Amino acid sequence: MPKISARGLALRVLIDVEQDGAFANLALNKILEKHRPGKLDRAFATELSYGALRSLNTLDWVLAQFVSQPLARQPLAIRNILRLGVYQLMFMDRVPPSAVCNEAAELARQYGHQGVVRFVNGVLRNVARRLGDIKYPALEENPVEHIALKYSHPEWLVKRWLEEFGPEDTIALCLADNEPAPNTVRTNTLKINRDDLADRLTREGLSVVKTGFAPEGLYIEGFLSLGNLDSFREGLFQVQDESSMLAGRALMPLPGSLVIDACSAPGGKTTHMAQLMENRGRILAFDIHPHKLNLIKENCARLGIGMVEVTAGDARELPGELNGQADFVLVDAPCSGLGVLRRRPDARWRKDPGEIPAIVQLQSQILESASRCVKDGGVLLYSTCSITREENLGQVEDFLAGHPWFALEALDTTLPGELDHKGTLPRGYIQLYPGSHGMDGFFIARMRKKGSGKMMENSLL
Numbered sequence: 001m002p003k004i005s006a007r008g009l010a011l012r013v014l015i016d017v018e019q020d021g022a023f024a025n026l027a028l029n030k031i032l033e034k035h036r037p038g039k040l041d042r043a044f045a046t047e048l049s050y051g052a053l054r055s056l057n058t059l060d061w062v063l064a065q066f067v068s069q070p071l072a073r074q075p076l077a078i079r080n081i082l083r084l085g086v087y088q089l090m091f092m093d094r095v096p097p098s099a100v101c102n103e104a105a106e107l108a109r110q111y112g113h114q115g116v117v118r119f120v121n122g123v124l125r126n127v128a129r130r131l132g133d134i135k136y137p138a139l140e141e142n143p144v145e146h147i148a149l150k151y152s153h154p155e156w157l158v159k160r161w162l163e164e165f166g167p168e169d170t171i172a173l174c175l176a177d178n179e180p181a182p183n184t185v186r187t188n189t190l191k192i193n194r195d196d197l198a199d200r201l202t203r204e205g206l207s208v209v210k211t212g213f214a215p216e217g218l219y220i221e222g223f224l225s226l227g228n229l230d231s232f233r234e235g236l237f238q239v240q241d242e243s244s245m246l247a248g249r250a251l252m253p254l255p256g257s258l259v260i261d262a263c264s265a266p267g268g269k270t271t272h273m274a275q276l277m278e279n280r281g282r283i284l285a286f287d288i289h290p291h292k293l294n295l296i297k298e299n300c301a302r303l304g305i306g307m308v309e310v311t312a313g314d315a316r317e318l319p320g321e322l323n324g325q326a327d328f329v330l331v332d333a334p335c336s337g338l339g340v341l342r343r344r345p346d347a348r349w350r351k352d353p354g355e356i357p358a359i360v361q362l363q364s365q366i367l368e369s370a371s372r373c374v375k376d377g378g379v380l381l382y383s384t385c386s387i388t389r390e391e392n393l394g395q396v397e398d399f400l401a402g403h404p405w406f407a408l409e410a411l412d413t414t415l416p417g418e419l420d421h422k423g424t425l426p427r428g429y430i431q432l433y434p435g436s437h438g439m440d441g442f443f444i445a446r447m448r449k450k451g452s453g454k455m456m457e458n459s460l461l
Contacts, residue, residue, distance in 0.1 A: 006041040007084060007103050008110075010049035014080040017053060017346055024053050024346040039224065047180075050345040052080075052087040054178055055152040057349075059083045062090070062134060066123050077111035078120065085124040089131060097128040143167055147174060156353050157338070164389065172435035173387075177341040177348070181440070183223075185237040186245055186268075187216040188303050189275050192236050194218065200231050212438075213416050214245035216275075235302040240268040241340075243385075243432050243442035247332065248272035250444045251381040252414050255280040257327035262315040262370045265292030267299045267308075269332055274305040284322070286313040316365040322373045328381070331370045333363040335384035335391050339441020342434055360390050367399050371406065374449045380406065382445045387433060392443035396429065400447070409448045 004012075009031055016027040028049055032042055052059065063071055063082055071079050085104040088095045101124045108120040137145040143162060148155045151174035161170040187194045198208045198218055211217030218237070226232045226239065248269050253259045255278045264270045264285035274283055285296055290312040300308050313319070315331070336356055341348050367382060374380050382399075384391050400406060408428025415425055419437065424430050429445035 004035055004037075005103070005107075006037065006044040007048065007107060009035060009037060009041070009045040010052070010084055011077065011080055011107060013045075013049035014052060014083065015076060018080065019076055023344070024050060025344065042224070047092075048084060048087065050180070051091060052083050053345040054348070055087055055091070056083070057154070058090075058149055058152045059086045061149055062086055062127065063123070065134070066126050066130075075112065075116075078108060078116060081107050081111070081120055082123060085120070086127055089124070089128050097125075101125050101128065139167070147171060151175065152178060152348075154348055154351070157348065157351070160353070160388075169433075169435065173433065176434035179342060181241075181340075181343045182219045183221060184211065184239070184241050185218050185220055185226075186214070186240040186272060187218065188236050188238060188271075189216060190279055190304055191234070197231070197236055200236065201229075204229055204231060211242045211245075213419060214242045214249065216272075217242045217245055233302070235304050238268060238271055238299060238303060240272065241440045243339075243437070243439040244268055245272060246415055246419075246432075247330070247381065247383045247442070247444050248276060250383075250411055250414055250446050251328055251330055251379060253277050253281070253328040253379075257281045258325060259283045259328045259330070260318070260322065260326045260370065260373050261285045261330045261332070262318065262366060263287060263332050263334065264310075265289060265295055267296035269330060270296060270308055271299050271303050271305055273328075273330070274300070274303075274307055277307070279305055279307055281307055283308045284326075285310045286315055286318065288312070288314050316362070316369050318369045318373055324373070324375050326373045326375060326378055328379050329370050329374050330381050330383070331363075331366055332383045333366055333391075333395075335359060335363070335386040336388060337385055339385045339387045339432075339434065339443075343440070356388065356390065360395060363391060363395055364398065367395070371399070371403060371449075374406075376449055376451045378449050379409070380447045380449065382443075382447070384443050385440055386443065387431065387441040392431060393429065393445075396445045396447070405450050406447045407450060409446045411444070411446055414446075415444075 012031050013027045016022040017024055060071055063086060081104050085100050088100045089097060101121055104124050105117050105121040108117045136150045139146040144155055144159050147170060148158045153174050161173060187197045194216055201208050201220060206223055207221040209219040211219060253273050253276060259273055261270045261283060265287040270283060270285045285308050287293055293310045293312060296310050336359055371380055382396060386392060410426045410428055411430060412425040419430060421436060432439060432442040434441050
């Protein structure tokens with residue numbers, strides 16, 4: 001098989017995403033697995049493909065100032081070669097402009113005639129010469145367009161965030177979304193403690209740093225494939241973002257309890273709860289997608305967990321025999337995913353604001369069903385990886401208004417106070433942001449079902 005350059009690999013990712021609708025991470029993994037580039041080429045292809053996909057609107061806006069015909073009229077490969085070139089010129093200072101132009105011309109030669117090669121070379125050299133002259137719309141005059149173009153986000157999303165958070169926090173969110181997400185793993189405390197796992201991973205050649213808030217978490221770098229590590233195969237850790245670990249700690253199910261995980265695949269929170277319960281008790285793990293249940297089973301087997309019972313089922317219609325039976329119920333609800341855009345470089349361009357009302361309705365239906373399973377005195381935890389109010393605090397407010405026998409319960413005894421920028425932990429909920437908390441955007445609310453004779457006032461003020 002002929003060797004393909006890192007830029008060639010990145011180009012194939014962009015083509016697969018645009019032409020076939022492939023998800024960027026899956027397209028990249030497939031191409032890297034097929035061609036098996038060296039460590040440096042692998043890193044360069046990843047940065048280039050993910051960066052270009054994150055910045056599509058900015059790249060196309062810049063290119064529109066240098067080509068006479070609409071970019072959409074260019075052949076698929078050629079417009080993506082141009083995008084990759086402009087991305088390097090704008091955002092990869094360590095790459096010399098001459099190398100950008102020459103390598104783009106070589107790629108164009110593989111996909112077009114000599115006239116196309118001259119076109120690509122000419123456009124990119126012109127961009128390189130005039131890059132300093134490119135001016136974004138003024139923030140004061142057009143904040144939506146300025147932020148959308150300078151920080152590469154959809155205008156509808158920028159407008160929404162500006163209305164809710166203001167310019168400073170909106171820019172912080174966008175900047176965080178444009179940074180590569182860290183690789184975070186959770187120590188399997190059933191088999192090893194965090195310090196010993198850190199030592200083990202270091203001996204396996206990884207760079208390791210402890211997370212600041214989740215006591216089981218580690219940031220790791222310097223690996224090609226986690227699946228090839230002996231420590232992974234031995235079940236010493238599970239991939240999970242720090243914010244997701246905090247959800248398990250917010251619920252903190254007790255050993256010997258009956259727990260329901262209403263939307264459980266792929267099993268990160270399910271297996272974390274099993275750890276917290278010392279592998280004692282029962283966790284009933286439901287998911288509407290039968291093909292995802294094997295992921296939970298595989299993770300449990302690898303981690304040495306034997307208390308999880310996996311069932312295919314719609315969380316909107318949990319079995320009636322579970323009504324009033326569970327000590328703890330987790331609803332990690334389907335959501336818009338607007339808190340984890342940094343993990344999916346192409347996701348921001350796939351999101352549709354018109355879908356959010358339907359998502360909110362689905363979440364409400366799941367909460368209604370799951371809440372029936374909570375016994376008197378039991379705990380219901382609601383979480384999402386979103387930062388939209390109607391999916392998070394608004395959803396909880398609506399639920400509590402219709403279910404006065406539930407009340408928010410303080411989280412300041414289970415989650416670190418340093419997280420609490422808004423003073424909401426004592427009130428039973430927290431909204432995490434990638435910009436200010438340094439982890440995935442996430443919402444967590446803990447509610448307790450009151451006994452029949454105890455009615456307390458719900459307050460979100």
